[in-house]
Amino acid sequence: MINFRRSTAVLLGLLATTALAGPAQADEEPAPEPPRVELVLDVSGSMRAADIDGRTRIAVAQQAFNEVVDALPEETQLGIRVLGATYRGKDKKVGCQDTQQIVPVGPVDRSAAKAAVATLRPTGFTPVGLALRSAAQDLGTGATTRRIVLITDGEDTCAPPDPCEVARELAAQGTSLVVDTLGLAPDEKVRRQLLCIASATGGTYTAAQSAEELTDRIKQLVERAGDTHTRAPTVVGGTNACDSAPLLAPGVYADREAFSEHRYYRVPIRPGQELRASVSMALDRPVNRDYGVLLRATAADGRELVRGADAGSGRADVLSAGLRWSATADDEDAAETEESSAPVVEPTTVCLVVSNSFAPRPGTAATPGMPVELTIDVVAAAPAPDGPDLGRGWVLLALLTVAGLITGLLAGLLTRWWVATWREN
Numbered sequence: 001m002i003n004f005r006r007s008t009a010v011l012l013g014l015l016a017t018t019a020l021a022g023p024a025q026a027d028e029e030p031a032p033e034p035p036r037v038e039l040v041l042d043v044s045g046s047m048r049a050a051d052i053d054g055r056t057r058i059a060v061a062q063q064a065f066n067e068v069v070d071a072l073p074e075e076t077q078l079g080i081r082v083l084g085a086t087y088r089g090k091d092k093k094v095g096c097q098d099t100q101q102i103v104p105v106g107p108v109d110r111s112a113a114k115a116a117v118a119t120l121r122p123t124g125f126t127p128v129g130l131a132l133r134s135a136a137q138d139l140g141t142g143a144t145t146r147r148i149v150l151i152t153d154g155e156d157t158c159a160p161p162d163p164c165e166v167a168r169e170l171a172a173q174g175t176s177l178v179v180d181t182l183g184l185a186p187d188e189k190v191r192r193q194l195l196c197i198a199s200a201t202g203g204t205y206t207a208a209q210s211a212e213e214l215t216d217r218i219k220q221l222v223e224r225a226g227d228t229h230t231r232a233p234t235v236v237g238g239t240n241a242c243d244s245a246p247l248l249a250p251g252v253y254a255d256r257e258a259f260s261e262h263r264y265y266r267v268p269i270r271p272g273q274e275l276r277a278s279v280s281m282a283l284d285r286p287v288n289r290d291y292g293v294l295l296r297a298t299a300a301d302g303r304e305l306v307r308g309a310d311a312g313s314g315r316a317d318v319l320s321a322g323l324r325w326s327a328t329a330d331d332e333d334a335a336e337t338e339e340s341s342a343p344v345v346e347p348t349t350v351c352l353v354v355s356n357s358f359a360p361r362p363g364t365a366a367t368p369g370m371p372v373e374l375t376i377d378v379v380a381a382a383p384a385p386d387g388p389d390l391g392r393g394w395v396l397l398a399l400l401t402v403a404g405l406i407t408g409l410l411a412g413l414l415t416r417w418w419v420a421t422w423r424e425n
Contacts, residue, residue, distance in 0.1 A: 032144075033142050033143065033144045034075045034076065034077050035073075035075065035076045035077065035144075035147075035225040035226045036076075036077045036079075036105055036139050036140075036142075036144075036146045036147070036225070037076060037077070037078050037079070037105075037146070037147045037148075037149065037221075037222055037225045038078070038079040038080065038081055038101075038105055038135045038138050038139055038146075038147075038148050038149070039065065039068075039078070039079070039080050039081070039149050039151065039218070040080075040081045040082075040083065040131050040132070040135050040148055040149065040150045040151065041061055041065070041080065041081070041082050041083070041117075041120070041151050041152075042082075042083055042084060042126060042128070042150075042151060042152035042153060042154065042184075043058065043082045043083065043084050043085035043120050043121070043122055043123060043124075044083065044084030044122060044123070044124055044125060044126040044153075044154065044157075045084070045122050045123060045124060046122070046126075046153050046154050046185075047061070047122040047153055047184075048122040049153070049185075051185075052184065052209070052210060052211060052214075053210055053211050055211070056122075057122075057153050057184050057185075058120065058121070058122050060184075060211045060214060061151055061184070061214065062117050062118060062120065063211060063215070064211065064214045064215040064218055065080070065113075065114070065117045065218075066114050066117065066118075067215050067219070068215065068218045068219055068222060069108060069110050069113050069114055069117075070110065071219055072108055072110070072222065073222075073223065073226055075226065076108075076222065076225060076226060077105050077106050077107060077108075078103070078105065078106075078108045078113070078222070079101060079103055079104055079105030079106070079135075079138050079139070080101070080102050080103035080113065080116065080117065081099060081100065081101045081102070081131060081134065081135050081138060082099065082100055082102055082120060082131075083098060083099040083126065083127050083128065083130070083131040084098055084099075084122075084123055084124040084125050084126050084127065085098065085100065085102075085120055085121075085123055085124070086098055086100065086123060086124070087123065087124045087125070088123050088124065089124075092125060092158070095124045095125035095127075095158075096125050096127045096130065096157075096158030097127065097130065098123075098124050098125060098127060099127055099130055099131040099134055101134070101138055102116040102117075103116055104138070105138050105139055105140075125157050125158055126152065126154050126155070126156055126157040126158065127156065127157075127158040128150070128152060128155070128156040128158075128163040128193075128197075129156055129158065129159055129160070129161035129162055129163040129165070129166040130158065130161065131150075132148065132150065132163055132166045132167065132170070132179065132197070133161065133166050133169075133170075135148045136148070136170050136177055139177065141176075142176070143176075144176065145176045145177070145178055146176065146177055146178070146225075147177075147178045147179075147180065147203075147221065147224075147225045148177065148178070148179045148180070149179075149180050149181075149182065149218060149221050149222070150179060150180070150181045150182065150194070150197065151182045151184065151214070151218070152181075152182075152183065152184065152190070152194070153183070153184035153185040153190070154185060154187070154190055155187075155189050155190050155193045156193065163193060163196075163197055164193060164196040164197055164200065164285075165365075167179055167196070167197040167198075167200035167201050167284075168200045168284060168285070168365075168368065170200075170201060171200050171201050171202075171284070171371055172256060172368040176233075177201055178201050178202050178203045179197055179198055179200075179201040179203045180198060180203040180204050180205075180206075180221045181194035181195070181197050181198045181203065181204075181205045181206070182194075182205075182206050182207075182208050182214065182217060182218070183205070183206070183207045183208065184208055184214070186207065186209070191205070191207065196284070196285070199282060199283060199284045200282070200284040200285075200371075202282060202371070204221075233251075233252040233253055233254040233373055234251060234252070234253050234254070235253070235254050235255070236248065236253045236254070236255055236265070236374075237255060238255050238257070238263035238264055238265050238354065239263070239264050240261075240262065240263070240264065241264060242264050242266065242298065242300060242302070242351035242353075243300070244264075245264035245265050245266045245351060246265055246266065247266045247267075247268065247349075248265050248266065248267055248352075248374075248376055249376075250376050250377045250378050251375075251376060252373065252374070252375050252376075253265075253373070253374045253375075253376070254371070254372065254373055254374075255354075255369075255372045255374065256368050256369035256370065256371060256372060257281065257354060257356060257369045257370050257372050258366065258367075258369040258370075259356070259358045259359060259360055259366060259369075259370070260356065260357060260358065260359065261355070261356065261369070262353055262354070262355045263353070263354045263355075263372070264351055264352070264353055265351070265352045265354075265374065266349050266350070266351055266352070267349070267350050267352060267376055267378070268347035268348070268349055268350075269325075269326070269327075269347055269348050269349075269350050269378060270347040270348075271327060271348075272380060272381055273326065273378050273379065273380065273381055274324060274325065274326035274378070274379050274380065274381040275297065275323075275324065275325045275326065275350055275376075275377075275378055276322070276323075276324050276376075276377045276378070276379060277295065277297070277308075277322065277323055277352055277374070277375065277376050277377070278295070278308075278320060278321065278322035278323075278374075278375045279293065279295045279308075279320065279321055279322075279354050279372060279373070279374050279375075280318050280319070280320040280372070280373045281293045281318065281319050281320075281354075281356060281358075281370050281371065281372050281373075282318050282370065282371040283318065283319070283370075284370065284371055285360070285364050285365065285370075286360070286361040286364050287358045287359060287360055287361060287364070288358075288359040288360070288361060290357070290359070291319075291356065291357050291358045291359065292319065292356070292357050293319040293320070293321050293354070293355070293356050294307070294308065294321060294353075294354075294355040294356070294357075295307075295308035295321040295322065295323055295352065295353070295354055295355075296308060296323070296352070296353045296355070297323055297325045297350050297351070297352055297353075298350070298351045298353060299348075299350070299351070300349050300351060305325050305350065306323050306324070306325045307323070308321040308322055308323035325350065326381040327348065327381075352374070352376075354372060354374065356370065358370060
C-alpha cells in the first residue's frame with residue numbers, strides 16, 4: 001500500500017512538472033533573425049581610373065572590402081555581388097547581364113571572401129538595375145530589414161531596367177529593403193541617380209573621395225544593419241473614408257499614397273489615454289517645389305480634433321508631421337455623466353488622415369504612390385498642469401475690486417511718503 005502511494009505521488013509529480021514545463025517551452029519566442037547585408041561592387045571598365053589618392057578605384061574598393069570583412073560583427077550575415085566583372089566583349093546585350101554573387105549571404109569565411117575580392121579586375125558594362133534586383137533576391141525575405149550597400153563610380157549603362165525604377169519597385173513590394181549608395185566619382189549625373197536609388201528605399205547617399213572615407217562609410221553602414229534590422233513596419237492599406245479604414249494598434253506601418261491624396265486609418269482610444277502619431281513621406285521622385293504633408297485626427301463624424309505640426313525629420317528627402325490628442329476634461333465629465341451606469345466604457349474611434357500636396361514634375365511616374373511610414377502609440381494621458389483658479393462671475397469681480405483698492409491704497413501711501421521726504425530735503 002505504501003509503495004502504491006509513493007508511486008502515485010511520483011507519477012503526479014512528473015505530470016505536474018510536464019504540465020508546467022510544456023507552456024513555458026511553447027511560450028518561448030523564436031530566436032531573432034541576424035542582420036543581413038549584401039555589398040554590391042561595380043567592377044566595370046571605368047573602375048580602372050587612378051584618381052583616388054593616386055590609386056585605381058578598384059584597388060581602393062578592394063582594400064575597403066578587406067578591412068570591412070576583418071571588422072565584421074560575428075552575428076552579421078554578409079554577401080558580396082559584383083557587376084561588370086567577367087564579360088570583356090563588346091556585345092552590350094551580353095554585357096548587361098554580367099552580374100554574379102561571389103560570396104553568398106551568410107556567416108562569412110573571411111579568408112575566402114577576401115580572396116574572391118582580390119581576383120576582381122575592371123572589365124565590362126554597368127548593369128546597376130539588374131544587380132540591385134538580383135541582390136534583393138540574394139537577401140531573401142523575412143520579418144526584419146535587410147540592407148544593400150552599392151559602391152559604383154558611374155551611372156547605369158544598361159537601362160532598362162532603370163536602377164531608380166528598380167528601387168521604387170522593391171520599395172513598393174514591401175520587401176523591407178534599404179539601399180545605401182556610395183559614389184566614387186564626382187559626377188553630377190551619377191550623384192542624382194544614386195541619390196534617387198537611396199531615397200526610394202529610405203537609404204543614404206555618400207560621395208567617397210578617399211580610401212579612408214570609403215572604408216569608414218562601409219563599416220558604418222554594415223554596423224548600422226545590426227541596429228536597424230529589427231522587425232520591419234507592417235504593410236497596411238489606408239482607404240479614402242473613415243468608416244472603411246483599417247483599425248490599427250500601436251506600432252509602425254508602411255503604406256503608399258498617390259499624389260494629392262487623403263488616406264484614412266482608425267485608432268481606438270479609451271478614456272484616460274492619449275494618442276501620439278507621426279507620419280513620414282519620402283521624396284522618392286522629382287516633384288514640384290510647392291508641397292507638404294499634413295496629419296490630422298478627426299472624429300468618426302468628420303469633426304477635426306487636432307491638426308499635426310511639422311515634426312522635423314532631419315532629412316531633406318523626407319517630410320514628417322506629428323500630433324498628440326486626448327479627450328478634454330469636459331468631454332470626460334460628460335461621458336461619465338451619460339454612461340455612469342455602464343460597467344464598461346467603449347473606446348472612442350479616432351480617424352487619422354494623412355494628406356499630401358505633392359505634384360509630379362513632367363515625365364514623373366505617378367505609380368506606385370509615395371512611400372509613407374506611420375507610427376502610432378497610445379499612452380496614459382498626461383494631465384495638463386492646473387493654473388491658479390481665480391473664480392468666475394461675481395467672485396472674480398469682487399476679487400479684482402479688492403485687489404484694485406489695495407493697490408491704490410499702497411500707491412497713495414508711497415506717494416505721500418515720497419512727497420513729504422522730498423519737501424524736507
